[in-house]
Amino acid sequence: MPHYYQPEIECAPREQIRAWQDERLVKTVHRVYENVPYYRHLMEEKGVTPDDIRGVDDLHKLPFLTKDDLREAYPYGLVAAPMSDCVRIQSTSGTTGKRVVAFYTQHDLDLWEDCCARAIVAAGGTKDDVVQVSYGYGLFTGGPGLNGGSHKVGSLTLPMSSGNTDRQIQFMCDLGATILCCTPSYAAYLGESIHERGLRDQIKLKAGIFGAEAWTEEMRQDIQNKLGIKAYDIYGLTEISGPGVSFECSEQTGMHINEDHFIAEIINPVTGEVLPDGEKGELVFTSITKEAFPLLRYRTRDICVLSREKCSCGRTHVKMSKPMGRSDDMLIIKGVNVFPSQIETVLLNKGYTANYQIIVSRVNNSDVLEVQVEITPEMFSDAMAQIAQKEKELVEALKAMLGIYAKVQLVAPKTIARSEGKAVRVIDKRNLY
Numbered sequence: 001m002p003h004y005y006q007p008e009i010e011c012a013p014r015e016q017i018r019a020w021q022d023e024r025l026v027k028t029v030h031r032v033y034e035n036v037p038y039y040r041h042l043m044e045e046k047g048v049t050p051d052d053i054r055g056v057d058d059l060h061k062l063p064f065l066t067k068d069d070l071r072e073a074y075p076y077g078l079v080a081a082p083m084s085d086c087v088r089i090q091s092t093s094g095t096t097g098k099r100v101v102a103f104y105t106q107h108d109l110d111l112w113e114d115c116c117a118r119a120i121v122a123a124g125g126t127k128d129d130v131v132q133v134s135y136g137y138g139l140f141t142g143g144p145g146l147n148g149g150s151h152k153v154g155s156l157t158l159p160m161s162s163g164n165t166d167r168q169i170q171f172m173c174d175l176g177a178t179i180l181c182c183t184p185s186y187a188a189y190l191g192e193s194i195h196e197r198g199l200r201d202q203i204k205l206k207a208g209i210f211g212a213e214a215w216t217e218e219m220r221q222d223i224q225n226k227l228g229i230k231a232y233d234i235y236g237l238t239e240i241s242g243p244g245v246s247f248e249c250s251e252q253t254g255m256h257i258n259e260d261h262f263i264a265e266i267i268n269p270v271t272g273e274v275l276p277d278g279e280k281g282e283l284v285f286t287s288i289t290k291e292a293f294p295l296l297r298y299r300t301r302d303i304c305v306l307s308r309e310k311c312s313c314g315r316t317h318v319k320m321s322k323p324m325g326r327s328d329d330m331l332i333i334k335g336v337n338v339f340p341s342q343i344e345t346v347l348l349n350k351g352y353t354a355n356y357q358i359i360v361s362r363v364n365n366s367d368v369l370e371v372q373v374e375i376t377p378e379m380f381s382d383a384m385a386q387i388a389q390k391e392k393e394l395v396e397a398l399k400a401m402l403g404i405y406a407k408v409q410l411v412a413p414k415t416i417a418r419s420e421g422k423a424v425r426v427i428d429k430r431n432l433y
């Protein structure tokens with residue numbers, strides 16, 4: 001049995017998990033109250049002292065923390081360990097504003113890499129595997145996290161980073177990579193490129209560990225078919241450590257959250273009210289084992305559902321659904337809430353690939369939604385009349401899903417830019433903010 005399948009932790013009885021969480025939460029609250037003036041101030045504003053927090057049942061008494069707090073406290077304001085004990089920083093990409101930075105002690109790096117190792121083992125990884133890490137390295141957590149996890153499992157690690165697709169494919173073939181780690185959009189691009197080069201028979205991949213961006217079940221099927229693998233989801237965010245906060249097991253019905261390190265809550269994003277398991281809302285995390293950068297009740301903006309249904313893999317840790325989008329990804333078009341993932345579901349169900357772009361503009365004070373999607377090379381040979389018919393069918397399918405009209409433009413294969421990291425799907429020209 002590989003070392004990073006830890007049944008005594010991952011399959012522990014619920015009461016045991018709760019006992020760990022109670023004890024570690026209390027310790028973490030004391031730690032931040034004593035070491036971080038920013039937290040002390042937030043807690044005092046809410047009239048809470050560390051003695052009010054005796055366990056998970058008291059979690060709701062603590063204030064929420066948001067990305068704005070992290071920006072306000074940038075760069076050192078939330079660090080709870082002496083700087084001389086910190087050995088690493090990682091950072092978010094800063095696509096939604098100023099970057100935020102997270103700090104790690106050696107102990108924090110070890111725990112983070114353990115979480116990634118658990119994810120690799122859950123995807124079938126062992127020390128005999130060759131793990132190709134094609135997430136970006138550097139400030140982004142994807143590369144360093146999976147790299148460390150792969151080392152811990154004892155797999156042969158190919159630290160490719162993202163980009164240079166020819167070299168990726170060459171190494172994949174020459175070194176017999178068996179597990180691929182990258183964003184789902186890059187996996188789809190690699191699959192397409194391998195297919196075009198006629199190299200499908202020369203790859204030995206059996207599994208992929210894909211995350212860092214939203215992807216639909218339809219996209220999973222597409223990647224699995226293209227690469228002949230089983231595609232596993234992995235979730236995480238820089239603020240809470242990076243990839244490995246949760247990961248999929250062989251059941252592929254949600255991602256087990258590493259509950260010995262993180263407490264998850266679902267809240268109503270408008271009122272902040274805590275919602276019961278099974279209800280859809282914003283995911284909130286409290287990290288309970290970190291030294292340098294523990295966050296209490298951090299609002300992720302990711303919308304999902306928690307489930308404690310028994311899992312056939314034996315793991316008892318709570319599962320989160322695939323994030324259905326971020327509350328800040330949601331587009332409001334003509335007053336209707338639209339998630340890019342809904343559009344992706346329609347496109348892939350209709351036989352298109354995930355090469356699409358959503359363009360929102362405002363004409364005569366009215367929102368205009370346009371979806372540009374590449375036709376597949378097979379469709380390219382169809383007569384123009386059929387293209388017009390296909391566009392019409394897509395308009396109807398999108399209207400059925402979204403409830404509003406979207407203009408559809410089918411474009412030639414290879415005209416939409418491919419992504420090597422996180423894909424940019426939406427171009428919003430409305431200047432709303």
Ligand code: DLL
Pocket residue numbers: 091092093135141142210211212213214215233234235236237238239242243244300302322323326
């Ligand atoms: O994306 C960490 C990561 C790296 C996760 C590699 C998985 C694999 P950030 O750049 O801080 O960290 O972005 C975090 O990405 O709040 C989600 O909105 C989104 N995200 C991450 N994983 C998934 C996923 C990394 N599996 C933000 N499905 C999060 C959907 C995801 N969205």
